[in-house]
Amino acid sequence: MDIAIDTSKSRYHIDKNGYYGRFGGAYVPEMLFPNVDELQHKYMEVLSDPAFQQEFEALLRDYVGRPSPLYFAKRLSEKYQAKIFLKREDLNHTGAHKVNNTIGQILLAKRLGKKRIIAETGAGQHGVATATVCALMGMECVVYMGSIDIERQAPNVSRMKMLGATVVAATSGSQTLKDATNEAIRDWINNPVDTHYILGTAAGPHPYPDMVARLQSVISEEIRKQLLEKTGSELPDYVVACIGGGSNAAGAFFHYLDEEEVKLVAVEAGGKGVHSGHSAATTQLGKIGIIHASKTLLMQTEDGQITEPYSISAGLDYPGIGPMHAHLYETGRAMFLDATDDEALAAAYELCKLEGIIPAMESAHALAKLKDLPFNPDDVVVVCLSGRGDKDLNTYIRHMNK
Amino acid sequence: MQNRIDQLFAAKQHGVLNIYCTAGYPELNDTLPVMTALQQHGADLIELGMPFSDPLADGPVIQDSGTRALKNGMSVHTLFEQLAGFRERIYVPVILMGYLNPVLLYGVEAFVKKCAEAGVDGVILPDLPMAEYAAEYKTIFEQNNVHLIFLVTPETSDERIRQLDSLSRGFLYAVSSSSTTGKDKDMSHQQAYFERLQQLKLQNPVLIGFGIKDKTTFDTACRYTNGAIIGTAFIKALGEGKDIDSTVRTFIGAIKN
């Protein structure tokens, strides 16, 4: 497997200081320095270790159910006049791509001798995936989740509790993913020795963006093999993924970053419209700054206060994006689009009707842009279907009758 | 002119009391009245917090004071407006403490120049990495005679403490335990850490902060270092107190008595 591949020659991966171009780094208070420093020094050594890779691969295969299928969506393809494949991360154990990362990080935490795991969660998918691997390894698990998300993603809260995790409500700020992440970081400051923080997206201080991207890179590693089998080429014309912090997109893009002929499309949450004041479209609304210890693009006021974002989808309701994506945006390597709440809802219903798949609200944002991309009939398009929609049923039902 | 922080430590090596307050708290225009009362009732140094939406190193009390200050309309610009001319009244050294993002957006050089112009003596930015400071900002701070003060914690290695000490100007901020502010962790286990700081024979004076809340904790800190910093306990008192002057008098009185 290629999770420890040498990326030092690529302009789209981190440099030796943990920066993607001018984005990245580790802007942590001194209280977190030892933890972050330890990770920086050890993560590549651990990811390169054949024993680690074996264990990671075995769990992904036997426990998660990888490789996830690459499914040719025939009726969707007819509708949009292209060859559309869905990378079925929704079929993973726990229902989303998030588990690829949590399996990797729990194995890392064990190697570092940590006893206690903390995590943040938005949609609850990362929380569930973390609670799951903690149960699997018999480790204590505390998940921070914004109060608003606890309400709108209730089924996942129950799942986490059933799996033995403690769910702590983040009640500050916008009471969503940003605030849950703040609380997780504060917990880590207060528990510097025995605790590992399983960050759930390709954001946060170096080495998290690169580490999470590498653990998620199994997605594009598989896509290449599966496409070769199905189309005779490893390279599609388009890879499309939604972006919250950017982990499923980082995984889907990873092994295509240096294949410049493959068009990469990142879809952000437009909310009620990019300029409605209720949006999470960071590349359009953001400026460079520091969020969660990473220098990246983020939504902020003229005074440098971080803005409270909005999206119907809890997993995309975040005012920043990971530094890799800020760099892909700035260099033009990836195309950044946004999908509104309504576009995403329509795309979700459409996938149900055409393909019999209920997607996660987040993944529906990626699907929503199929209608806007200028496909040729021969174009091969891979959409990362990052998760399934069970957790979103309440939202879907509420909007069905409108 | 010699930096006021250096003047202070040249004159006073023991029992230095540094009090933290959030700018624009409890009310927007309380910044100067609080500072005036702090000086009058015996604070040796004032650390003025610039409120931030996402203060990662702070516990609930200081977070809430920042949220309230932001609601009151506090911003970096407003703070500098409030500080214009404050040196006519305040002679104790003043340090601004805040997070890097608002300072980056303001422009580090513009910010430091503004500090110098207003008469601010030092800056604490807990999320500014040492290497980035050394490479990009050190000259700006030094040319403007504004001190940048670094933090160390019980988990910081001796080697790194020395590096931070050599870059720090004014004093070194020793966080008493690995925690966010106001956590109330027991300080009695920190003796070994405080002694380690003593034995390192650092070039800067050292002040201990986090968890200092009353006379006992203040005196303990002062036994090992040049003084201590009180934040959360003072913000609590300000939030609960009636008028600023008597709250500050009572608070400092109980520590120094």
Ligand SMILES: Cc1ncc(COP(=O)(O)O)c(C=O)c1O
């Ligand atoms: C199904 C699903 N897709 C996407 C995301 C967005 O996260 P990321 O951008 O890290 O992939 C989430 C986050 O919760 C999710 O649950």
